[in-house]
Amino acid sequence: MNLSQKEIIEVKQILGTDPSIVELQIFDTMWSEHCSYKSSKRVLKQLPVTGKNVALGIGEDSGIIRFTKKDGKSYCLAVSHESHNHPSQILPVEGAATGVGGVVRDVYCMGADVIGVLNSLHFGDQINGPSIVKDIKDRVILGVSDYANPLGVPVLGGETVYHPSYNENCLVNVAAIGLVEESEIIHSYAPKCAGTEPYDVILIGKSTDASGFGGASFSSQTLDQDDDSSNLGAVQLHDPFMKRVVVEAMKQLFKEIRENKIEVGYKDLGAGGIACAASEIAASGGFGVDIDLSKVLCGIEGLGPEVISCSETQERFCMVVPRDFSQRCCDIFNKDFDMGRFYPNAGASVVGHVTNNPFFRLFHKGEVVGNIPITAITTDVSVIRESKPKEMVVTELSESLSKEQIKENLKKSLKHPNNCSKKPVYRHFDQGVRGDTVMYPGEGDAVIVTPIEGCDVGVVTSIDSNLYGEHDPYISGAYAVAEGIRNVISAGGLPLAVTDCLNYGNPENPHVFHQFEEGIRGIKDACFNLNPDSKEEPLPIIAGNVSFYNESKTGSEVVPSPVILVVGKIEDSSKGMRAKVDSDGQTLILIGKRYSEFGGTQIGDSRPELGNVPPQVRYDDERLQNTWVAKEIESSLISSCHDISMGGLWLALVEMAMGRNGNADVGMKLNFGSECDLGTTLFSENGGYVVSVSNDNKQRALDSLKDLGVDFEVLGHTTRETVMELAQCGDLFYKENMEELASHWN
C-alpha cells in the first residue's frame, strides 16, 4: 500500500466512514502516481496536444491521428506508448512481455488493429556493470519477443541504450500503433443511451487470478522500499496466445456491433484491474456502476474481493453493452471461439450493470464490499512538487583530440554496445508478420509498413532517446524529438504526430522534478519549431506516459530519459529511402555543421577535456536541413540517406557502408578540409545527415544546398575497393579494410 497518511484521511472524509479493504485498494490504485499523474499533470499541460489531423487527443486509451484516405474512408493511426520499468527489473521476461501486452491492449480497445510495436530498451553498463545487467538485457529481449511474436504483431523498430545509471533500474518502453477507420473508433466510456436503457458490464478474456495484485502502486515508488519477494507478486503474467484469440474474437464482435449499429463502451484492463476499468468506463460517461465480484470468472478458487477487484490479470477487457446484446456478446467468446476449452474459465461473462446512481458499488456473495462516490474516482488528485536545478559547472572544450586519440577511437567506438549493430537484438523479433513490412529494421532510419490493402501509403516510424539529460535535461527532450523527426524524414516520410514516455527519478527530489520540467519544455519547443508541415502549428503529441521513481538502490536517479516516438507517412512507400550505399562513385555529403559539444556523447563520456556542453538543437538550422532532405528525397536526387546522432558522423558513415546485412559492398575515400577539427567532425553528435548522390546528380545537389542556405561539406566518394580511407588536406591518416570494421561493428 502506497497511500500517504494524509491521503487516507482524505479517503475517510470522502466516504464518511472507514474504508473497507476493497475501497482502500481502489484508492491506492486510483490515486497512485501511475494512474493519477498527480505530480506531472500540471507540467504536461504545456504540451501541444491538438492539431488539424488529431482525430482523438489525449484522454482515452490511445491517441488517434488521421493517416490517409482511400475509397472514401478516412484511415487513422491509434498510438499508445507506455513504460514497464519496475516489473522488468524484478522479473525481466514477464515484465517486458506484459509491457508489450499492456500497450497493445490500449490500441485494440479503440477498435483498431495493431500493425506494429516499437521498443526503447535502456540497460546498465554491459562492460563494467554487475553481471545481472547482462542477464536483465537478455531476458527483457526474450520477453519482448515472447509477447510480440506469438501475438503476431511485427516489431517495427526500437533502440537499445546502455548507461551505468540503469544498472539497478532498467527502462522498458513500448509503443503500439494500430489502424482504424475514423468512423469505426470505439470509445472507452459508456454511451449516452446507457442512461435510458439497461446496459450490462461484461468482462472478457483470461479468467481472473491474483497476478499483478498491487501493480500500479508498486510502479509508483522506488524499488528498494519493499523486499523483492513482495514485489514479485505485483508483476503481471503474460499470455500472448490468449490475447491473439481474444483479439480475433473481438474482431467478430466489433463487426457485429458495427453492422447492428450498437453503441458500446470498451476498455482494456490494465493497472487497477476491474476496479479501475469498470469505474472509469462508467464515470467518464457520467454514470455509476454496480459490479458483482461473485460473477467474475476466476482461474482459481477462493480469491478475496479485494484481489478480484484489483488484481492485474492480463489479457482482459471490459465492455458496456445494451442488455439485449449481452448474450450474443458472450457467445462469441464462449461458443464461437470456445475459449473455455483451452484455458480454464476463460471467456466472457456479465459482471454488473451501469446505473444512474453516482456510486461505484461492489458486491461479493450478496454483500456490499465497496461503495464509493463516483466523483472520488474522477477527482483530480494533485500534488505540488518542489523544483530546483541541480548545481552544475559548465565546461567548454579545452583540448582537441589528437590524431592518435582519434585513430584509437575509430575502431574501438564501433564495438561499444551503444554503437555496434543492433541486429543481435532485433533478429529475435518478428519484423515481417502481417506481410506489410516494406522497409525492414536496419535498412534505413525508420521502418515502413503499408497496412491498408491495395494502398501504397506507408506508415514511417521511429523511437528515440539519448543520454544528454545528465548535462542538460532540456536538450534530452528537444533532441529526442528532433532525432525522431530526422529519422522519419531520412526514410522518406513526413512526421504526423509524436508520443512521449517520460522516465525520471523520484519526483519528490526537487532536482529530479526540475529535470522533468525541463524535459517537457524541450519536447514542447521542438514540437513547435520542427514541424515540417507548418510553421504555425506544432506537431501534436497524441499519447504519452510518465514513469517516476526510476533510481538505484542508493537513491541516484537514472539519466533523464524522455523517449519519443514519431509516426509519419510516406505517400509512395516504394520511395522509402535506405541508408546503405551500395555502388561506387557516389559522392558523400555531410549536411549540418559540427560543433565541439561533447557532453553526454559517446566519446565525451570519459574525457573531461572535451567539456560537458551536450549537442545543442539549433531549430532554424535543423528545420532547413529537414526541408532540403525531404525535398530531394522526393525529387529522387538522393541515392541514400542516414541521420547523424549517437556516435556522430563516423558511426553514420560506417552504418551506411554496412547496411542491414552488416557487410560493405563499397569502400569510402574521404578528405576533410584544413579548417576542420577532426575530432569534432567525426564524433560530435549534433543533428545532421549524410547523403549520397550519384555523379549525375552531384552538381544539382550542391546547387540546391547553396540555394537553400544549408550548411554542408562534400566528404568524398565511394570506391569499388572495400576500404575506408580518411585524409585531411590529402594527407591520409587512416586506412582500414571494411571487413575489419565490419568485424568490430557486427
Added chain:
Amino acid sequence: MNKIKIAILQLPGTNCEYETKRCVDALGMTGDIVRWNSSRETIESYDGYILPGGFSFQDRVRSGAIAAKLELMSILEASADQGKPILGICNGCQVLAETGLVPGANDNKIEMALTYNNDNGKRVGFICDWKYVTFKNPSASIFTKEFKDTDVLAIPINHGEGCFIFNDEYVDDVKTLGAIQYCTESGDIDESYPTNPNGSMLNIAGVANKKGNVFAMMPHPERAFFKKQFPKDLEKTLSDSKSELGPWALLLKGMKNYIESEKIKKDVG
C-alpha cells in the same frame, strides 16, 4: 469451372492467416479463414487447405503437438488421401510433422520432428531473418513444380524451432521428395550456421509428402509473395517483369494449377 476455394485454417494462436489469405486471393482463388472448430461439412467443402504460421495452442507440449490431435486434422488426413493439396507454413509445418502427413513414407506415422534452432547443438534462439533456399526434386511436388532446381530464392524465416530431424531409416526416402534447402547466395548447400540457420538435416527448409500434394515449410512464402515485401538489398534476386508478384507466388500457382487440372479431370470424368 467454379472459383477455387482454399480454406486458411485458423487455430487458436494462428497469426499469419490474413496475409496468407491475401496471397491466395491475389492469384484469383478464394481464400476463406476457417476456424478450427468449424463443422466437418464446412471443412470438407474446400478444394485445398493452408495451415498458416503462428503459435497454435501456445506451443504447449511441443509446437504443433496439440493441434495434431484435433478432429480437424483427421479430416485433413482424409482429404490428403483423396489428393487434395495441403500447405503448412511455419507452425503449420510443425502441425503437419506432428500428424505424420509429411514426409509420409510410412502411412502417416510420425517420421520427422522439428527441434530448436541450433548451431552444432548450441541453441541460437528465435531467428527472424532473410535466408536463401534452393529446390530439390521440384517436379516431385505440386507446390514446387513451377520452380527449377537451379533457382536460388530469398525468403524470410521466423521461428525458434525449425530444425528438421528425420529418422535415419527415412533419410534416403527424404532425398527423393520435393524439398527446399537452405543454401548460400550462390546456391551451395553449405551445412554450417548461419547458411543453415537452424541446423536442419540435409539443410531442409521444407519437404513434401511422397505423393507430392502435401508440403510443409518453415520459411514464410506469404512474406515474399509480392516484390514490395523484399528488402532493397535482395531486390537483385527478383525478376525484371512488371508484375507485382514476387517469386514465391509460384508456390501457390502450383497449387492452383493442380486443383484446376484435377477439376478438369473430374468434369471430364
